[in-house]
Amino acid sequence: MIQLIGIPVSPGVASGPAVVLLQNPFAIRYTVAQGHVAREAARLDEAARLARRQLEQVRERVTRSSGPELASLFDAQLLMLDDQPLVPRAKAIVETDCLNAEWALQRAFDEVSTVFDQADDAYLRERRGDVADVVGRLARALRPTTTSPWSVLAGIEVPSILVVDELAPSVAGQLEPARILGVAIDGGSRTHHASIIVRSRRVPAVAGLRRATALIRPGAMAVLDGDAGEFVLDPTPDAHERVLARHRGRVALPVRASDVGPVTTADNQVIRFEANVETPAEVPGARAAGAEGIGLFRSEFAIGLESLGSFDEDRQYRVYRALVEGMAPLPVTVRTFDVDEFQVSGNRHPVGGTSRGPLGLRAIRLSLDRRDVFDTQLRALVRASRHGPIRILFPLISSVEELRAARSALRGVQSEISEGEGRVPDIPVGVMIEVPSAALTADLLARDADFFSIGTNDLVQYCLAVDRSDGRVADLYDPLHPAILRVIRQVIRAAARHRKPLSVCGEMAGDPASLAILMGLGVTTFSMAPSSIAPARAIVAGLSLAEMRRVAARAMRLGTGREIRSLVVKSVAALRPPGAGRREEGAGGRAHGES
Amino acid sequence: MMTRQVVVSNALGMHARAAARFVHLATSFQARVTVNRDGRSVDGKSILGLLLLAARCQSVVTITAEGPDEEAAAEALVRLVETGFGEAP
Numbered sequence: 001m002i003q004l005i006g007i008p009v010s011p012g013v014a015s016g017p018a019v020v021l022l023q024n025p026f027a028i029r030y031t032v033a034q035g036h037v038a039r040e041a042a043r044l045d046e047a048a049r050l051a052r053r054q055l056e057q058v059r060e061r062v063t064r065s066s067g068p069e070l071a072s073l074f075d076a077q078l079l080m081l082d083d084q085p086l087v088p089r090a091k092a093i094v095e096t097d098c099l100n101a102e103w104a105l106q107r108a109f110d111e112v113s114t115v116f117d118q119a120d121d122a123y124l125r126e127r128r129g130d131v132a133d134v135v136g137r138l139a140r141a142l143r144p145t146t147t148s149p150w151s152v153l154a155g156i157e158v159p160s161i162l163v164v165d166e167l168a169p170s171v172a173g174q175l176e177p178a179r180i181l182g183v184a185i186d187g188g189s190r191t192h193h194a195s196i197i198v199r200s201r202r203v204p205a206v207a208g209l210r211r212a213t214a215l216i217r218p219g220a221m222a223v224l225d226g227d228a229g230e231f232v233l234d235p236t237p238d239a240h241e242r243v244l245a246r247h248r249g250r251v252a253l254p255v256r257a258s259d260v261g262p263v264t265t266a267d268n269q270v271i272r273f274e275a276n277v278e279t280p281a282e283v284p285g286a287r288a289a290g291a292e293g294i295g296l297f298r299s300e301f302a303i304g305l306e307s308l309g310s311f312d313e314d315r316q317y318r319v320y321r322a323l324v325e326g327m328a329p330l331p332v333t334v335r336t337f338d339v340d341e342f343q344v345s346g347n348r349h350p351v352g353g354t355s356r357g358p359l360g361l362r363a364i365r366l367s368l369d370r371r372d373v374f375d376t377q378l379r380a381l382v383r384a385s386r387h388g389p390i391r392i393l394f395p396l397i398s399s400v401e402e403l404r405a406a407r408s409a410l411r412g413v414q415s416e417i418s419e420g421e422g423r424v425p426d427i428p429v430g431v432m433i434e435v436p437s438a439a440l441t442a443d444l445l446a447r448d449a450d451f452f453s454i455g456t457n458d459l460v461q462y463c464l465a466v467d468r469s470d471g472r473v474a475d476l477y478d479p480l481h482p483a484i485l486r487v488i489r490q491v492i493r494a495a496a497r498h499r500k501p502l503s504v505c506g507e508m509a510g511d512p513a514s515l516a517i518l519m520g521l522g523v524t525t526f527s528m529a530p531s532s533i534a535p536a537r538a539i540v541a542g543l544s545l546a547e548m549r550r551v552a553a554r555a556m557r558l559g560t561g562r563e564i565r566s567l568v569v570k571s572v573a574a575l576r577p578p579g580a581g582r583r584e585e586g587a588g589g590r591a592h593g594e595s
Numbered sequence: 596m597m598t599r600q601v602v603v604s605n606a607l608g609m610h611a612r613a614a615a616r617f618v619h620l621a622t623s624f625q626a627r628v629t630v631n632r633d634g635r636s637v638d639g640k641s642i643l644g645l646l647l648l649a650a651r652c653q654s655v656v657t658i659t660a661e662g663p664d665e666e667a668a669a670e671a672l673v674r675l676v677e678t679g680f681g682e683a684p
Contacts, residue, residue: 072615080642084643085644127646
């Protein structure tokens, strides 16, 4: 039994066989049934045949272009295809250990590499590169038509726990809860985009496990607790039962999920909750949870993240229309594409799909650069606005100029459509406050914006200069950092002075202590994952807004996020429901009581 | 069984291309071929084995052939090594 503690990213418990997906190098690991071993070994022969044809073509091309002498280098690679230590050895591993072809090939390569690495000969160590080249070709040849991780995932037959080194958002978006019971991630963090998506799909998950993919043995069973951040490989029956029992205790906590409509605090102040969703399919769940609107629709996720360029206007229109009609008469806030150039071009990211440059050409910057993509999206939104109240939110705005340019693009599209097809309704336009420059100039932006939505995930990350996907600095990511509270207070004051509605839509709103302090600072509308709304409503009902204002004022004088959190938790009885003490014990003394 | 000793004479030693030539020639015979250097023995028909032998210029290797055409095999392989795999000495 191996027990690992990571970061809880998506609540719930799961147990089952573990399947390993390594994004880099791309290889999926699973064991095959005894009866399918011969078929699996035959895949290696087929891959070797394909690799041979390719290499022969390469040799021919090089012969023509550079002469036979250089081309004969590929003779060595061709010989490696047949050589005992690679394909025949991998086939033997498939047969004896019942591993899948990719995994067996990786093992055979590891065995050869070990010998090469031990050589005290520089020339020889470099030859390892030739072997790696051949093995890479073989690995690709194993899946000549299906090269994407999600198509590989679709081949999983038994419901399993997915163990990954990195989880790309595009892969997370394709996880099917019926087949993937839970996700364990070596890297990542609670607020990583992939984590948010996993949470929205209600798949229990733990991130920041560092070595889970390395420690796993073939065919291992695993149990995962997404609330406590615990991941156990090959659990003993006792350990398994302990995790399940802890979960049963949690589920038994009373949650008033049936309430709908506005919720009032203990001192009769109204607080509104809206839902963050990724697909129209989540709308019924959001309504059932008591959401009074969609506060954030992340439009890029409904598109499969494959190629936004080819996502035509009619397809987008149908998605937005389904969303608006499903939610009417309540409003739907659509955030325009928050993607980077690779996603628009339909190209794969350079390696593993994670090399997203957060400070580069993305979100509104990319939309203003790629007006064809932007105008297509705006046309689809304007057409959908005829079917119910819609609001448009621009992501990553960092200046008044950008907001004006985006608004003028929308006006252009609106007048074009109203000339051709008749009048279109007005659409409120909002700014996602997530860049420090936007937060600091909120008073100026407020003159050109109809509403603000504070995206706390990125705002915290950029204010504190913390890359939230790097597990080694994840501890520095603290939404209750004094700097964050000051920045948020400044935005709230600017919005109030200009009488512009404001909501908070980051994951911060799902954390009870943060929720309480944001209320104390003056936030009255929150948008969060549908599953977080019911617990948050229960907390709000027990809070006095007047008391939270006093607590927030005291918090502004404290020096650290930890002091602020402990002040809030101590002052507010409602944040300490029965059972919370037990849960902290179970979590092994982690400082943050996020649930 | 035929056993012959030979000195690797080409400048680059038994590198990838040379080893590939050796394997091509060795596999044209029925005899089992092993190559030994400094107590380390590898299959003469395996490119990875020969590379791992790290037989550089001036190293002494022992070629052993065993099978119906062992004499011809040993003779041809020794000649290949002696002539520097057809490369510059």
